[in-house]
Amino acid sequence: MRDHGRVRVSTWLQGLGFAVLASALASAGVEAWLRLRRPVVLTTPTGAAVGALPRGITPSDLNLLIITLDTTRADRLGAYGWREDATPALDRIAREGVLFEHATSPAPLTLPAHSSLFTGKFPPHHGVRDNGGFFLDERETTVAERLKAQGFKTGGFVGAYVLDRTWGIAQGFETYFDNFDLSKFEAPSLSEVERPANEVADRALAWLETVKSLRFFGWVHFYDAHSPYAPPEPYRTRFADRPYLGEIAFVDSQVARIRAFLEAEQLLDRSVIVVLGDHGESLGDHGESTHGFFIYESVLHVPLMILAPYDALRGRRVADTVRTVDVMPTILDLLGMHLVDAVDGQSVVSMMTGSVRELELAAYAEAVYPRFHYGWGDLRSLTSGRFKYIEAPRPELYDLAQDPTETRNLYDSRRALADRMAAVLKAMETNGGRDVRPVVDVDPDARTRLAALGYIGTFAPTRSGGGLLADPKDKIELFNLIITARERLHDEHDSEGGLKALREVLSKDAEVIDAWVMMGNEYTRRREFTRALECFQRALALKPDYDLAVFNMANVYRAVGRDDDALVAYQRLLALDPRNAAAHQQAAQVLVDQGRLNEAESELRRALALQPAMAAARNTLGALRLKQGDVAAGEREIQAALGDKPDLRLAHFNLALRQKNGAISTRRPRSTRTRSNCTRRATWPISTSAKCTTNWEMEQNRIAHFGPPSIATRRSPRGTSFLRNCVSIAVSLARRLSWRAAASS
Numbered sequence: 012m013r014d015h016g017r018v019r020v021s022t023w024l025q026g027l028g029f030a031v032l033a034s035a036l037a038s039a040g041v042e043a044w045l046r047l048r049r050p051v052v053l054t055t056p057t058g059a060a061v062g063a064l065p066r067g068i069t070p071s072d073l074n075l076l077i078i079t080l081d082t083t084r085a086d087r088l089g090a091y092g093w094r095e096d097a098t099p100a101l102d103r104i105a106r107e108g109v110l111f112e113h114a115t116s117p118a119p120l121t122l123p124a125h126s127s128l129f130t131g132k133f134p135p136h137h138g139v140r141d142n143g144g145f146f147l148d149e150r151e152t153t154v155a156e157r158l159k160a161q162g163f164k165t166g167g168f169v170g171a172y173v174l175d176r177t178w179g180i181a182q183g184f185e186t187y188f189d190n191f192d193l194s195k196f197e198a199p200s201l202s203e204v205e206r207p208a209n210e211v212a213d214r215a216l217a218w219l220e221t222v223k224s225l226r227f228f229g230w231v232h233f234y235d236a237h238s239p240y241a242p243p244e245p246y247r248t249r250f251a252d253r254p255y256l257g258e259i260a261f262v263d264s265q266v267a268r269i270r271a272f273l274e275a276e277q278l279l280d281r282s283v284i285v286v287l288g289d290h291g292e293s294l295g296d297h298g299e300s301t302h303g304f305f306i307y308e309s310v311l312h313v314p315l316m317i318l319a320p321y322d323a324l325r326g327r328r329v330a331d332t333v334r335t336v337d338v339m340p341t342i343l344d345l346l347g348m349h350l351v352d353a354v355d356g357q358s359v360v361s362m363m364t365g366s367v368r369e370l371e372l373a374a375y376a377e378a379v380y381p382r383f384h385y386g387w388g389d390l391r392s393l394t395s396g397r398f399k400y401i402e403a404p405r406p407e408l409y410d411l412a413q414d415p416t417e418t419r420n421l422y423d424s425r426r427a428l429a430d431r432m433a434a435v436l437k438a439m440e441t442n443g444g445r446d447v448r449p450v451v452d453v454d455p456d457a458r459t460r461l462a463a464l465g466y467i468g469t470f471a472p473t474r475s476g477g478g479l480l481a482d483p484k485d486k487i488e489l490f491n492l493i494i495t496a497r498e499r500l501h502d503e504h505d506s507e508g509g510l511k512a513l514r515e516v517l518s519k520d521a522e523v524i525d526a527w528v529m530m531g532n533e534y535t536r537r538r539e540f541t542r543a544l545e546c547f548q549r550a551l552a553l554k555p556d557y558d559l560a561v562f563n564m565a566n567v568y569r570a571v572g573r574d575d576d577a578l579v580a581y582q583r584l585l586a587l588d589p590r591n592a593a594a595h596q597q598a599a600q601v602l603v604d605q606g607r608l609n610e611a612e613s614e615l616r617r618a619l620a621l622q623p624a625m626a627a628a629r630n631t632l633g634a635l636r637l638k639q640g641d642v643a644a645g646e647r648e649i650q651a652a653l654g655d656k657p658d659l660r661l662a663h664f665n666l667a668l669r670q671k672n673g674a675i676s677t678r679r680p681r682s683t684r685t686r687s688n689c690t691r692r693a694t695w696p697i698s699t700s701a702k703c704t705t706n707w708e709m710e711q712n713r714i715a716h717f718g719p720p721s722i723a724t725r726r727s728p729r730g731t732s733f734l735r736n737c738v739s740i741a742v743s744l745a746r747r748l749s750w751r752a753a754a755s756s
């Protein structure tokens with residue numbers, strides 16, 4: 012019995028064991044099954060629970076795509092409440108991902124804003140305070156550099172020259188599509204220094220095709236919404252009376268193309284997509300037509316949306332304020348990467364998941380443009396919670412919750428609060444900040460051309476010592492007038508209208524240096540050299556070390572044959588900026604023409620030491636050698652110049668005439684009063700480069716004789732057929748000139 016009982020007990024125990032085992036197995040199976048069905052909830056490096064990624068994908072698989080929308084106000088997007096269906100692709104990204112209702116930019120200018128985006132720092136800390144004249148320092152670490160170091164393929168595709176690699180913003184990008192050849196823009200419209208969104212998207216898509224099976228970081232920048240507003244069809248017609256909106260709608264269509272590619276390649280499951288504006292556009296708010304001057308919400312409030320494949324980041328909205336400096340830390344967090352460096356921004360993923368509603372982030376912003384360009388006061392702001400304090404000659408305080416359009420200044424009634432915010436603002440700016448001082452060492456060629464376009468201004472604080480500076484609020488009309496002048500001159504080619512606007516500016520404030528320089532440039536272009544000189548002199552009386560005015564004035568002296576004055580001016584420029592290769596080269600040209608060959612040679616050596624590939628200097632050196640009678644060396648230098656710059660027309664001239672005449676005339680006629688004499692006065696060799704103000708005339712003559720640039724450059728730059736071409740060009744030129752002389756006599 013006992014045994015029997017024991018057997019029964021053991022059987023029972025066995026049964027129980029089986030049952031336990033079976034249930035354990037079952038529960039393990041269920042768990043495993045569940046794990047498969049509902050993967051582990053992932054946590055980012057900063058501890059935010061972001062849910063799961065699609066099956067088989069880990070954070071270390073994720074790509075990154077950043078799309079920046081230049082000059083795009085948040086409130087013009089459907090996702091932010093705009094009534095029309097103008098931005099379906101952006102709205103869809105916002106709907107499916109996380110939309111930030113209150114994202115704010117630290118600067119209403121493209122280069123400073125992008126520098127903040129990529130470094131996670133406010134402008135005082137990365138040092139880029141304005142477009143042009145400032146570089147993003149090599150010591151800064153950009154998101155592209157961080158991701159490249161992790162093995163990402165990196166590519167940047169930009170739509171405007173302000174983001175050219177010249178300015179340091181391309182750091183970390185293995186592929187960078189800028190290629191803005193400013194030499195094409197002799198008398199351009201501003202819009203020519205940008206490229207439309209479809210071209211940027213074409214390049215970006217072609218690159219994405221090559222990296223789609225690798226881990227990549229792509230940045231696509233669409234500049235179209237920047238003024239002047241001229242959307243292509245069908246947006247031009249559909250938004251005929253709202254061209255700004257038309258530009259945004261056009262950009263949206265290009266965002267749709269990029270999204271469609273990612274979708275077709277099944278990359279949406281393994282990519283984090285960030286779309287944001289760099290700054291907004293005033294569109295008349297507070298009297299400002301465009302951006303750059305004020306720091307009201309019209310230009311600081313930008314769209315920001317992040318579409319990431321984590322399931323806790325779907326269809327969410329974040330109401331609390333975030334700054335665009337938070338984007339970089341947030342991205343790294345989403346990609347599973349730790350950020351060890353101290354930056355101003357921080358990850359906001361915890362708000363994206365909804366686990367945290369507020370982070371109480373204080374937002375810094377600034378506009379130093381009024382001071383850099385016009386010598387007026389600059390602006391700084393601190394937004395904290397619902398309040399925004401603006402430091403200005405007449406300070407401002409707004410309650411953004413009650414007064415989102417910033418029309419009721421509470422500064423006098425809430426003085427204690429304003430003072431507290433002012434103290435925080437000061438600490439934010441000075442803590443680790445860099446000087447508000449532009450880098451002098453800008454490529455002078457780029458600088459001259461940009462300034463001629465009205466793109467960039469004085470580059471240095473004016474009237475910075477002593478006295479209260481004018482409040483930008485009191486100068487907005489003047490600023491708009493200057494913008495009008497620029498648009499008339501450069502976009503509408505309305506010389507009279509532009510000059511009229513400039514005269515009006517100067518009648519209201521004769522100390523607007525930029526207006527004098529713009530006027531001088533325009534008179535130079537019109538070949539009214541006496542007037543041009545007067546304008547540059549007025550600018551220099553206000554700011555004697557304004558190197559751009561010195562340079563332009565020197566070029567005018569050169570154009571009117573006052574070579575001694577030109578030389579003095581180039582030397583003055585070199586005293587201000589010894590690293591200005593173009594000034595060395597220009598001085599050398601004058602010296603060659605004056606037969607001071609040894610001095611010329613030492614200037615050229617300096618120019619070439621600074622810029623070894625400077626074709627114009629190489630050509631001048633060739634001319635100098637020819638003058639010294641060293642024909643072989645002369646030809647070698649000129650050929651080298653053509654190697655660096657195949658369309659360097661003066662090198663073609665020199666070579667052609669050298670072949671035709673066998674000998675080089677060394678004398679330049681004294682009488683060079685007008686540019687129409689430019690070709691005639693050009694006895695050979697010519698050292699005068701594109702920098703000379705006669706360049707425009709040279710260009711016209713060259714086009715008249717040789718056709719568009721491609722004709723000259725299409726030919727092989729070396730070899731006998733090339734020389735034959737040069738000779739035939741020279742002969743045809745000589746014929747034309749004799750024909751012209753006959754016709755005019």
Ligand SMILES: [Zn+2]
Nearest residue numbers: 081082121289
């Ligand atoms: Zn911009």
